[in-house]
Amino acid sequence: MHVLDEGMYPLPDGAIGEIAIGGGTLALGYLDNEQATKERFVTLPALGGARVYRTGDRGYRDLRGLLHFLGRQDNQIKLRGHRIELEEIEVAASAELGGRSCAVVLYDDPDTGPALTGFVGGGDPLDGSALHDALARRLPAVFLPARWIALDTVPSLVGGKPDRTALTRLAADTPREQSPRATGTEQVFTGPGQALLAEGWQEVLGHDRFTPASHFFQVGGHSLVAAQLAAWLEPRIGFRPPLRKLFQHPVLADQARVLTEGPA
Incomplete structure (x- = not known):
């Protein structure tokens, strides 16, 4: 059993990679499927020319030599x-x-x-x-x-x-839940804090379909948009709010409240 990196080189204990199987009992390949055989059964110079089967599973070997399975590689995405x-x-x-x-x-x-x-x-x-x-x-x-x-x-x-x-x-x-603003009912943002956040949300999200009770990550927000919001707020409130604070208080009214308390 081997744990390999993306270049098909063996990894040290504790490093996460793809699990590969080798040995004398390794199959010749898939029956009547040359393409799958070529992709999964490979010869690795880094292992002295040994032939192995790439399982597509992710895992690592601990310091005791035990192999830990972490899931399928095809369930790993990049975002x-x-x-x-x-x-x-x-x-x-x-x-x-x-x-x-x-x-x-x-x-x-x-x-x-x-x-x-x-x-x-x-x-x-x-x-x-x-x-x-x-x-x-x-x-x-x-x-x-x-x-x-x-x-x-x-x-x-x-x-x-x-x-x-x-x-x-x-x-x-499945459509996103419609807020009062999305259905045409005017929403009042109370106080300068909520009004400022509403302006910032609209700037970085590209829409105004939210209310004081809206959750940032449920109306199109994500980590990159949160960073853009923090940068937008900095010249307007005198400091850049930590992303941690925005994540911990994702509701617009709560964000307005904690931001008026100043930097933490």
Whole structure:
């Protein structure tokens, strides 16, 4: 068993890479599938010309020599320069929700751009804002889905894994919740703090479909947009608010309140 980097070189203990299998009992390849055989069964000069099978699984070997499985490489996506393991988000969300079935996909929204969309099965009501706040204490900001959609049952493949193709279609077919502004009802932002944040949100999000009770990450915000908001605010309030503060207080009214307290 080997753990390899992207260049097919062996990694030291503790480093995460692709798991490969070698040895005398290794198969010759896939039956009647030359392309798959060429991609998965490879000869590696870095291993002295040994022939191995690339499993497509990610893992690492600990200092005791034990091999740890971390999930499939095809469930790892890249978003705004960050590599994200979808299963890591799903496991954390399921733990927060008492074991409910969870799945996450990357959906390229035509209005707001690429972002993570999460799904929760079980049919029970879901507080997406509370789940976001709980995950913010466990995961990096870029790992946080922009929205969560409650389903009776999460679509799955024969083997029990989430059907990400079907989920991506669901993300496209499920409209974002409409705020009073989106439906034509004028919303009043009270105080200079809320008015300033509303102006900033509209600038970086590119729309005004939000209210004082709106959640930044549920109306199109993500980590890069939050950084743009912080930069936009700096010359207007005299300091650049830490991204941590914006993530911890994603509701517009709460952001206005904490920003009026000054730098922390």
